Amino acid sequence: MRALVIDDSRATRAILSRILQQVGFATFDVADGQLALTWLADNGPVDLALVDWNMPILDGLSFIKIVRANPAYADMRLLMVTTESDIERMIMALEAGADEYAMKPFTASVIREKVDILGIKLPDTPVAGGVV
Amino acid sequence: MTTTTIDLQQIGAEIWAAILGLDLQPADAVAQHDSDVVVVTGVVQITGDWAGAVTVQVSEGLARTATALMFGSDPADVTEEEITDTVGELANMTGGNVKSLLAGNCQLSLPSVTTGRDYQVHISGAEVVERATACCDGELVVMTMLERRH
Known part of the structure; x- marks a missing residue:
């Protein structure tokens, strides 16, 4: 299972990545929505994106709207994590296509x-990921 | 718009406990950092039906501790960039929680961060409407809310 963490704060990306790794995700992270779209174009869809x-x-x-307009990403779960x-x-976020908030x-x-x-089935053994 | 119902102390305590696992205890209301202490200040601006800013000020030492906790690293190994990022995110979370308590439609800016000794933060046309001081591991945390009057 792969997760992409999208947040302009490196500190928050670090915390969220650790949490997801502990439950079995391979995590990757980027600093904004545009970098996330580029990452997805290069690496394909992930199972979960934290936005x-x-x-x-x-x-x-805006990232969520673009992702939801692309059928190639139809199976991606989108979790918005925000101060908003x-x-x-x-x-607004849920109507745009976020699955959870x-x-x-x-x-x-x-x-x-x-x-x-979100009903994501995780492996028994946690796996490592990467940072962009 | 009244701002007296916003409890910066409580907002700060919840953020520091949830994100860092650190306990913020109320401190002397007029306490401030000594002039020889390096202080890191995170600021987020709020615009819209309520206009102003929220600041979070911590000593460089406490900022380093918080940064190590967020990055899962040793305090001695954290970088200035990581400290800036961490204090900015703490200000962002504090400002976001304040914004959620304000009536009307407001927008939150991205955070900015300043580091130095013996300085004051001024927001043009704004005055302090709330100030909370807290103690964490013997270090002072100061949170302020400034409202633009015109």
């Missing part, structure tokens, strides 16, 4: 719970 909202170049909401906690923003600050258990809700 921040406020990022330079291309924000998370207004209910209006949450609805987690607010910062998050805990490891919240992220694991969201992964469970």
